[in-house]
Amino acid sequence: MIDKELQTLIEKLSKLNTSSMSEKDFFLTWEQSDDEIDAVFKTADILKRMRENNISPRIFDSGLAVSIFRDNSTRTRFSYASAANLLGLAVQELDEKKSQIAHGETVRETACMISFLTEAIGIRDDMYIGEGHTYMKEVADSLDQCYNEGLLHSRPAMVNLQCDLDHPTQIMADTLHLINHFGGVENLKGKKVAMSWAYSPSYGKPLSVPQGAITLMSRLGMDVTLAHPEGYGLIPETEAIAEKFCKQNGSTFKKTNSMKEAFENADIVYPKSWAPFSVMQKRTELLKTGDEKGLIELEKDCLAGNANYTDWECNEDLMKKTKNGSALYLHCLPADISGVSCKQGEVSEQVFNKYRNLTYKEASYKPYIIAAMIFLRKMKNPSVKFEELIRLSK
């Protein structure tokens, strides 16, 4: 039974063109081909089934999986550790506070020094606009150079665990949840998704989740509506990408300043707070100059701004407006739940409780998405490797 299901998935994977995946890192979903995106979903599903059936997907006998977290994290930290462990790697954190890595030391040197026996590097760097993705590319280029010059025996797989532009492990986990929930990626075509800003009493939440959502969901043929109060726009480049994908797919990309409008007849809703792009830009400048006073000012202003929109809460009234009143609610967690984790937040307790288990299910895909990204970066013939692993397990 499992054999047959696995076999079907592996056959589908074998038909995808994954030949360049072992040569490039997974930083932004829009840099990947359709087949490559699909291969990650299929590989994650295969890995999940293998584990659930005690078939070891351990492809490494030894090796480190380095993690660099420039922002706090529980979910992503545990997902990365789980993915690394599943494939046979040991996590070694590069804690820049514990280490000699100062600004003066070149990224290139550090990248090489931590990589001699390393098979994967995961980075979370989402605090500064214009920085996270740039930093990851710098690390990637350094690794390429060191590898090409014979200084590294193997080129570590890099995984973007969240940057200023995209949050691919989150969004692909969210989307794999959609695929399995709606019974196949083909069923996502024509679905209407509302990616909406929601009120939160906290401040400075990154833009990468909504940006990741509109760019990937538009690509899979969904009608995307982006809703936020005026002034809370995303990085324009990412909105343009979503628009382009919708045009290609003959689907629609709409922007609105009304949460209600976005929810109207939606199949899927993703209500989540974020900081306005303009605030993030100012914040980046202030952080760079170390302007503590300016940062406090900005936070005050921003929270005051947010406070105008406390009615941007995903509640039962709004949910009633969705398709059959039963759109699927998504969240990357933790959600700011009104009356639970804060006085007034992104979602009412009633709505969240109804969807709680589904959001946990959504989160459960992340370790497998991360493992899939590493697997595809390191295995030239992923389907052949899977067949070998299954054979070995018998």
Added chain:
Amino acid sequence: MIDKELQTLIEKLSKLNTSSMSEKDFFLTWEQSDDEIDAVFKTADILKRMRENNISPRIFDSGLAVSIFRDNSTRTRFSYASAANLLGLAVQELDEKKSQIAHGETVRETACMISFLTEAIGIRDDMYIGEGHTYMKEVADSLDQCYNEGLLHSRPAMVNLQCDLDHPTQIMADTLHLINHFGGVENLKGKKVAMSWAYSPSYGKPLSVPQGAITLMSRLGMDVTLAHPEGYGLIPETEAIAEKFCKQNGSTFKKTNSMKEAFENADIVYPKSWAPFSVMQKRTELLKTGDEKGLIELEKDCLAGNANYTDWECNEDLMKKTKNGSALYLHCLPADISGVSCKQGEVSEQVFNKYRNLTYKEASYKPYIIAAMIFLRKMKNPSVKFEELIRLSK
């Protein structure tokens, strides 16, 4: 030789009723049946022998062992890491300072998020009276719920690494030491143990060790004497449990305010400092309200109180009063040794030096006790599994 010894232990294990162990966590020894307690001892002994004879007890191909330490720890941290590693798991610490886990985030969500590929969770939470055990049960209930709702593929084994009520991994390690020292659990019947308070210049040591000791040792048929200065009583519930067990066993449970009386003719002495229950209750309140000034006051008062009892020191004069002057000295380490780690402490240098190696031996059982708890929680047929592991090693 080893084969025969192992075979005997495995046969004994196979005769114990362990059928519910894979369904419940190991939080308090008094919640476990006699067979279940015995199974942990047997399994720990089997694991120790296997390792010492290079027979791999690795039952997991991959998986995380999460640790949550709400109090500092060296011994327990290393014991847990050793146990996890022995069985094939990788330790991942949940550091609540590094993570997004604030008080607002529900325990249930966190429990689920860290458990998607997790096989064990160990928690140490002994600072607040009325909290540690409650918290562990909350995590356990959350895991059950998530598992029952299909959100987790496997239910992680939870291990109590010390709570406000009990310290089962410590006390069972202490007791396995007694079993091996006295040549069998049956030889512990009728032995007289003195669980005695002892003076320490530090303050606020948890109650879980003496509580764990009197409840488990009374159960195994020992005559238990609990000695402490007036006002230094344990949580009444645990004293009642010890009394009940003694009654069942026809052994005695005595309380005294004289260390000397407790030592009189004792086979085993466990002199160790702890904070009075009433102080711990006050402290819990003050910690909850964040009353820094009150905490300093309380510490001052408590240390002044302790200072009345500096003569509660386990020294050679006292040891002479024990059975043949040679009772076995127990300590969970580190001990406050007079003239070594402090001016005046729990035990004189002479006494400690005489028993030093034996206390190290006592400590050496802890990794195996922890591994045994995980093993029994995860393996439905432990003896069958052991036989398989031994077969595979050949």
Added chain:
Amino acid sequence: MIDKELQTLIEKLSKLNTSSMSEKDFFLTWEQSDDEIDAVFKTADILKRMRENNISPRIFDSGLAVSIFRDNSTRTRFSYASAANLLGLAVQELDEKKSQIAHGETVRETACMISFLTEAIGIRDDMYIGEGHTYMKEVADSLDQCYNEGLLHSRPAMVNLQCDLDHPTQIMADTLHLINHFGGVENLKGKKVAMSWAYSPSYGKPLSVPQGAITLMSRLGMDVTLAHPEGYGLIPETEAIAEKFCKQNGSTFKKTNSMKEAFENADIVYPKSWAPFSVMQKRTELLKTGDEKGLIELEKDCLAGNANYTDWECNEDLMKKTKNGSALYLHCLPADISGVSCKQGEVSEQVFNKYRNLTYKEASYKPYIIAAMIFLRKMKNPSVKFEELIRLSK
């Protein structure tokens, strides 16, 4: 091909007398025999080749590799983690801030408590003159005692990850780089090496690298010149050792206060900053007494002293003076590069850029050197074990 190369190395290893290596730790290169030093180089080369050819050198099924870092570290931390992982061990850090280990607790107790299932312990302790090596020996003696008394089933391999006297994993990695660069250890005989102080705007860099260099390189038959400004001498004991080795080998050991003189006709240059021995002694005293003011004074004085020697920079003019203007440049990294990591530093940007990749190559040997030290400490018949591992991989 690889088989033949590996076979040759293993045969060479089998002819070395390594019989005492499983009984002693690797603390100071000058405590090891010539064969033992050579065995580390050979074993490191074998391990590197095995990994690069997917032959698993995993000798442990489970077990901890404890690390104790009393100073910050990225390179050494990652090298140790890589080495441990390569051999099958899980790293467990002993963080003395997180743990109960205070000064009052004896080293012996801690050593035993962390070692019940531990196969390796790596320590970095280079801050205090007269302390690091002494501390390591104390730990080693404690482990021996615990092992001999039957408290530990296995004696963990200890590795000196840098002490006040020597930095053997660094220097042996540097030297293995030389061996492979010059085509064999026999080709190092008669080579002229300049171990030179260089200017750095930072302060208090340890002496262990230059001390390690002059003692090991003199031993391998090189002509060693130690250059530094007046007053920047090393611990006299180590200079005496270098002198003795040169005498034995008929090579020369020179001291000079001129960087230029040292570079004259050198085959190898190692320009690196360090703090004068006398300053380190004073600093040790001040740190011990916690004299914050004195420490600030000392730093100010020392930096003012350094500032007299900003011309001690390894630049192209100086490099032209070396053998054919093309001596091999060594550095343990990170280097203070003028105009890059600081205004004025140990090496000019031009020189560093020319040798950058070679310094990365130099660093790449460290994980294998550490793994070799553990391997040789734990395997009584290293060559036989290697043959078994190769057989198993087929």
